[in-house]
Amino acid sequence: MAPRHAVHAPAARRSSRRPPRLVAPMYCSSAPSFGTAHPTDQRLGERARGAPVAHKVRQKELTMDVVATFERVLDRTNEVVDRVEPDQLSNPTPCTQWDVRAVINHITGGATMFAECVEQGSVPDARLGELMGGDNLGDDFKGRYRAASDRARATFAMPGALDKMVKLPFGEMPAGVALNIAIMDVMTHATDIAKATGQNIYDEEILTIALDVGHQLITDDFRKPGIFDAEQPADPNASAADKLQAFAGRKV
Numbered sequence: 576m577a578p579r580h581a582v583h584a585p586a587a588r589r590s591s592r593r594p595p596r597l598v599a600p601m602y603c604s605s606a607p608s609f610g611t612a613h614p615t616d617q618r619l620g621e622r623a624r625g626a627p628v629a630h631k632v633r634q635k636e637l638t639m640d641v642v643a644t645f646e647r648v649l650d651r652t653n654e655v656v657d658r659v660e661p662d663q664l665s666n667p668t669p670c671t672q673w674d675v676r677a678v679i680n681h682i683t684g685g686a687t688m689f690a691e692c693v694e695q696g697s698v699p700d701a702r703l704g705e706l707m708g709g710d711n712l713g714d715d716f717k718g719r720y721r722a723a724s725d726r727a728r729a730t731f732a733m734p735g736a737l738d739k740m741v742k743l744p745f746g747e748m749p750a751g752v753a754l755n756i757a758i759m760d761v762m763t764h765a766t767d768i769a770k771a772t773g774q775n776i777y778d779e780e781i782l783t784i785a786l787d788v789g790h791q792l793i794t795d796d797f798r799k800p801g802i803f804d805a806e807q808p809a810d811p812n813a814s815a816a817d818k819l820q821a822f823a824g825r826k827v
Contacts, residue, residue, distance in 0.1 A: 641754055642732055647781050648758050649724045652682065652765040656720050659772050664716065668771040669825035670764065675771050676712065679720055682764050683711040686723035688743075689757050690730040693750045697742035727757070759788045763823045766816045775816070782815035789822055798824070 656679055664676035673681065684706035691698050698706070712719045730736060737751035762785035769776050776782060798805055804824025809817050817827040 641737070641751060641758070644781070644784060645731060645754055645758055646728055647778070648762050648765070648785070649728055651776055651778050651781060652761055652768075653721055653724060655765050655769050655772075655774055655776065657717055658774055659716070659768065663772045666771045668767040669820055669827075670767045673767075675768055676716065678764050678767050678771075679716050680711050681707075682761055683716075683720045683723045684709070685757070685760060686720075686727040687711065689753060690723070690727040692741040692743060692753065693730045693733075693736055693739055696740065703744065755788055759785050763789075763819055766820055767825075769816070770820070779815040782819050786815065786819045786822055789819075793822075 659675060659679070664674065664679075666675045668675055668678050670678055688698055688703065688706045691702070711723070731750065731754055737749065737754065739750045740747060741750050741753050743753055743756075762782065766776060766782070768774075793803055807821040807824060807826050809821035809827050813821070813827065821827045
């Protein structure tokens with residue numbers, strides 16, 4: 576299918592400071608995996624707890640503030656969601672368990688979960704079940720996603736937010752580490768939605784950063800069906816979106 580829309584990249588913000596290591600898993604599974612600690616979740620949490628607070632992310636020679644990186648991910652994702660037509664919500668996606676609406680529902684619940692974790696330190700199990708297993712969109716999928724992403728954006732930008740300890744389904748960690756998880760998760764799902772609706776994301780830089788984040792954490796022992804499927808082959812000359820998809824276990 577030829578792309579119907581193009582999402583373009585803004586100029587990158589640069590910094591000369593060297594970033595610390597970062598971590599980030601990505602999920603494409605049924606909602607209960609967020610409410611129940613999967614063995615893979617537990618290992619990710621253990622590894623995350625030992626990681627430094629990631630105030631910076633690095634992709635080759637590029638260094639970007641992690642909050643600015645997250646905001647850029649949200650900008651690209653909002654652009655993709657805004658261009659989804661209502662009759663495309665039932666389209667299948669590369670995340671084969673979910674259609675377009677389900678993917679948007681997931682990232683909407685996820686954005687709210689991350690925001691509430693930073694605001695409160697943790698999310699009660701009942702609330703987590705609502706966010707990860709319920710309907711977060713109602714009859715306004717664009718408005719609900721934008722509101723959730725705006726809340727997450729504002730929460731992580733608060734002074735001192737990155738140093739707070741938060742409890743997520745896969746472990747306790749500094750919010751700065753959790754933010755890197757969100758970068759990988761949201762950017763991957765943005766490509767799911769884009770591919771399912773005939774869009775392209777031309778911000779190769781942010782796509783490559785998300786892939787770099789994944790490579791810093793996801794090893795073969797973390798890959799389980801429904802959590803991290805086996806990495807798929809991708810042509811060396813493939814787009815950054817296809818390489819990210821292949822790394823996340825999608826066939827390209």
